[in-house]
Amino acid sequence: xxxxxxxxxxxxxxxxxxxxxxxxxxxxxxxxxxxxxxxxxxxxxxxxxxxxxxxxxxxxxxxxxxxxxxxxxxxxxxxxxxxxxxxxxxxxxxxxxxxxxxxxxxxxxxxxxxxxxxxxxxxxxxxxxxxxxxxxxxxxxxxxxxxxxxxxxxxxxxxxxxxxxxxxxxxxxxxx
Numbered sequence: 001x002x003x004x005x006x007x008x009x010x011x012x013x014x015x016x017x018x019x020x021x022x023x024x025x026x027x028x029x030x031x032x033x034x035x036x037x038x039x040x041x042x043x044x045x046x047x048x049x050x051x052x053x054x055x056x057x058x059x060x061x062x063x064x065x066x067x068x069x070x071x072x073x074x075x076x077x078x079x080x081x082x083x084x085x086x087x088x089x090x091x092x093x094x095x096x097x098x099x100x101x102x103x104x105x106x107x108x109x110x111x112x113x114x115x116x117x118x119x120x121x122x123x124x125x126x127x128x129x130x131x132x133x134x135x136x137x138x139x140x141x142x143x144x145x146x147x148x149x150x151x152x153x154x155x156x157x158x159x160x161x162x163x164x165x166x167x168x169x170x171x172x173x174x175x176x
Contacts, residue, residue, distance in 0.1 A: 034170030094124035114153035
């Protein structure tokens with residue numbers, strides 16, 4: 001190896017290392033954040049995104065979105081444990097939405113509520129979507145009816161329905 005080819009090799013390795021460091025630094029600043037505003041019957045709650053439990057997978061044209069929220073204050077936590085909203089996103093149109101809500105009753109038992117487009121008429125409308133690099137920023141609205149389920153949403157009892165509506169505005173990282 002001549003001195004000139006050795007210099008070129010070192011310069012190429014140096015450029016690669018700098019590029020890797022800059023890419024890693026940009027990913028370190030990428031962050032999941034957001035919220036869901038949820039209205040159940042006549043009560044409205046603002047729930048923060050549960051980072052690390054929310055994500056997306058897919059490509060520019062088709063994305064599967066999963067948003068999980070958990071209350072951050074003790075009073076809300078004692079009544080509502082979690083809310084999950086998931087849907088497929090074909091370009092800018094949400095398809096096959098599903099929602100699950102875990103909440104406590106007065107006797108400290110859990111109720112599991114579920115809704116889908118085919119059971120409860122859950123509709124998700126996307127109002128804004130932006131996918132850059134690994135970050136998906138998405139916002140929209142949802143409306144429908146939830147019913148209780150003893151088998152994690154396989155069958156949903158809508159005999160005592162709970163109306164649900166709200167908005168979401170989140171920034172998600174891809175599934176890890």
